[in-house]
Amino acid sequence: MYCSIRREFAVTVDVSTKELLVARDGLDVHKEKFAALNAQVGVEVLPLAHQYNLRVSPNSDSAVAVEALLGSALPTSPSWVSSPAGQTIIWLGPDEWLIIDTPHHTDFEASLRDATKGHGAVVDQSGQRISLLITGDAPGLLAKGTALNLHSTAFPRGAALQGFLARAVVIYLSRSENSSRIELVVRTSFARYVADWLLDAALDPLAYPTPYGERTCH
Structure with missing residues (x-):
C-alpha cells in the first residue's frame, strides 16, 4: 500500500511587471x-484575473479615497458591486474587500496603494x-x-x-x-x-x- 500526493498546477507572477506569465489552472x-x-x-x-485584497477602515479618509479611485462605494454588507471601470468589488468583512480587476488596468495596484495613504493594506493575490x-x-x-x-x-x-x-x-x-x-x-x-x-x-x-x-x- 502506498500514498501519493497529487501535484497542483501553479500560477507564476512576475512581480516586476505584474503580468501573468504562466496561467495554467x-x-x-x-x-x-x-x-x-x-x-x-x-x-x-x-x-x-488580477486580484487584490484590500483592508481599510470604513468611512475613513483612506476608504473615501479608494472609493473615489474605483468610482464606486465599497460594499458594507455581504454583496458585490461592479465599478464603472469593470472591477468586481466583493465584501469579505467589515474592513476587508476582494477586488477582481478583470480588465487589468495599468498601475491599478500602485494607485490603490496610494489611495490608502498608508492607513490600509493592499495585497496582490493574483493567481x-x-x-x-x-x-x-x-x-x-x-x-x-x-x-x-x-x-x-x-x-x-x-x-x-x-x-x-x-x-x-x-x-x-x-x-x-x-x-x-x-x-x-x-x-x-x-x-x-x-x-x-x-x-x-x-x-x-x-x-x-x-x-x-x-x-x-x-
Whole structure:
C-alpha cells in the first residue's frame, strides 16, 4: 500500500511587471467535459484575473479615497458591486474587500496603494483564486453541496456569500436576477476538487440525465 500526493498546477507572477506569465489552472480536461454537459446546467472556467485584497477602515479618509479611485462605494454588507471601470468589488468583512480587476488596468495596484495613504493594506493575490461560472439550474446543482439558499428570493443579483461547497470554502456571487448565473470564486489549491465535484453532481443520472450513458466507477 502506498500514498501519493497529487501535484497542483501553479500560477507564476512576475512581480516586476505584474503580468501573468504562466496561467495554467490544471483544468483543461475538465473544460472539455464541462463543454459537453446537457442544457440544464453549464459550467465555465473564467479567465484568470488580477486580484487584490484590500483592508481599510470604513468611512475613513483612506476608504473615501479608494472609493473615489474605483468610482464606486465599497460594499458594507455581504454583496458585490461592479465599478464603472469593470472591477468586481466583493465584501469579505467589515474592513476587508476582494477586488477582481478583470480588465487589468495599468498601475491599478500602485494607485490603490496610494489611495490608502498608508492607513490600509493592499495585497496582490493574483493567481490565488479561480472563478467558475455556473449557468442554468445553478441553485439546484449547488444545493447538492451547500446548505446555503441560493435561489433568487434569498440570493438576488449582487449578493455575495462565503461558505462551503462540499469540503471547499468558496465565495458565491449572484450574477443574475433569477439565480441562473452564479460565480464561484475558488482558491487555486481547491480548483480541481471543486471541478471534480461539479462534474460528478452535474452528471448525476437521477437529477441531470446526460448523453454520457452509464458511468463506470473506479
